[in-house]
Amino acid sequence: MNIIAPAPRFTLSKKIILEQYRKVKEVADIVAFSSKTNPKVSPLIEAETDGLLSVHMPNELKHTKDMSRVLFLAQAWTPEMIRELYEKGIRSFAVDNEFDLDTLLSTVDDTDWMITLLLRLKLKEHSIRTERYFVFGMSSDTINKRIAQLKGNKNIEKLGVHFHRKTQNVNEWKIQPEIEDALTEGTLEAIDILNIGGGLPSEYANTNVDVINGIFRRISELREWLHEKNIKLMIEPGRFISAPAGKLVSHITGVYDNNIIVNASVYNSDMDAILVPVKLRIEGEVGNDSGEPYVVKGCTPCSMDLFRYRVYLKDEPKIGDELVFINAGAYNFWSNFCDLEEIVTEIID
Missing domain, CATH: 3.20.20.10 (Alanine racemase)
Incomplete structure (x- = not known):
């Protein structure tokens, strides 16, 4: 299904x-x-x-x-x-x-x-x-x-x-x-x-x-x-x-060979990853002695569409799971690469 x-x-x-x-x-x-x-x-x-x-x-x-x-x-x-x-x-x-x-x-x-x-x-x-x-x-x-x-x-x-x-x-x-x-x-x-x-x-x-x-x-x-x-x-x-006020809530659309694909792109959510570059932390990530290493890749065909080259997760990721990037409230502007759309922002509390 x-x-x-x-x-x-x-x-x-x-x-x-x-x-x-x-x-x-x-x-x-x-x-x-x-x-x-x-x-x-x-x-x-x-x-x-x-x-x-x-x-x-x-x-x-x-x-x-x-x-x-x-x-x-x-x-x-x-x-x-x-x-x-x-x-x-x-x-x-x-x-x-x-x-x-x-x-x-x-x-x-x-x-x-x-x-x-x-x-x-x-x-x-x-x-x-x-x-x-x-x-x-x-x-x-x-x-x-x-x-x-x-x-x-x-x-x-x-x-x-x-x-x-x-x-x-x-x-x-x-x-x-x-x-x-x-x-x-x-x-x-x-x-x-x-x-x-x-x-x-x-x-x-x-x-x-x-x-x-x-x-x-x-x-x-x-x-x-x-x-x-x-x-x-x-x-x-x-x-x-x-930055500390923002989170990017994405979902996993693919998992293979310790690669995680999410339904967002650095090109419409985290241009900082290419320009500065700084890499967003992920909610629930652990040290390298406590989890398995994964690559987190964005949804476009670009090889630079990379949220994290290596992140360690304790729980095995599955398609449909939420993957939340934290400290994501700064310079989260977007481009029209691959006709990507702007991601909606929800103001909370």
């Missing part, structure tokens, strides 16, 4: 989202949830917290009602776009290059607008040069020069510096010495906000998050140092807030 498996689905826990938000708020003055991480979380942050929403694209704004809660991170914009964003109610902006900065300044110069403006600093990343990543931001010399020019600008209510490192950042949290080296005393006296971006890690099968307590301690120390200079600390967590 053929078994027709229920469609895969995501669940997203409102309770866990708020718990994770509170953890971050304990060490930061301003929390701006990175909406691109999971736009379905954004309305919950807006409704249930005092947090801001970090937004990169105008398309993302459909998830937000109160545009005054948006920090818009610009890239290659025009005066028309700036005016449109301001008319929508957005008052906080971050720019990562002088062209975009000058476009903004020339647009607001003959207005009575008041904005919050953050300039993105290019900090060195201590990682292998793979030529895979675009490097955002302006040099420290440029930041220091432009902050001095912008201090006292009639259109700028609050002025700040922003930087950001790549996702799952577990090694680069000695921020204070780098900031002291990059920013002059004059810059530190002129700014109101330091936005340290995101990068707070979350737990996956191939990552070590034992360092999280140390990271939070360093952020607290940075905040104390900034407060001595009357600077507020902003942070833009996305993965840390949304």
Whole structure:
């Protein structure tokens, strides 16, 4: 008899989202949830917290009602776009290059607008040069020069510096010495906000998050140092807030030669597995001394459609069984590869 498996689905826990938000708020003055991480979380942050929403694209704004809660991170914009964003109610902006900065300044110069403006600093990343990543931001010399020019600008209510490192950042949290080296005393006296971006890690099968307590301690120390200079600390967590709140509930459609096939694909549920790559943990998985090893493969013909290369399970998997991936609430966007459809998300508790 053929078994027709229920469609895969995501669940997203409102309770866990708020718990994770509170953890971050304990060490930061301003929390701006990175909406691109999971736009379905954004309305919950807006409704249930005092947090801001970090937004990169105008398309993302459909998830937000109160545009005054948006920090818009610009890239290659025009005066028309700036005016449109301001008319929508957005008052906080971050720019990562002088062209975009000058476009903004020339647009607001003959207005009575008041904005919050953050300039993105290019900090060195201590990682292998793979030529895979675009490097955002302006040099420290440029930041220091432009902050001095912008201090006292009639259109700028609050002025700040922003930087950001790549996702799952577990090694680069000695921020204070780098900031002291990059920013002059004059810059530190002129700014109101330091936005340290995101990068707070979350737990996956191939990552070590034992360092999280140390990271939070360093952020607290940075905040104390900034407060001595009357600077507020902003942070833009996305993965840390949304990942633990999400589960992907799939069903097994095939088992052979220690291979498990599920009715979902990394291409419509876990693009992180290819792009970062991080591998989702599975509910009920055990150590290699307690179970049998399995490969967990997605439903498409692509050899990279691989959730886990090896996972140990205690119970023998059978067709029709549920297979639940945990910590699955971040970057679970989908592609139309093989005409895959978006998986429905259910908000719970």
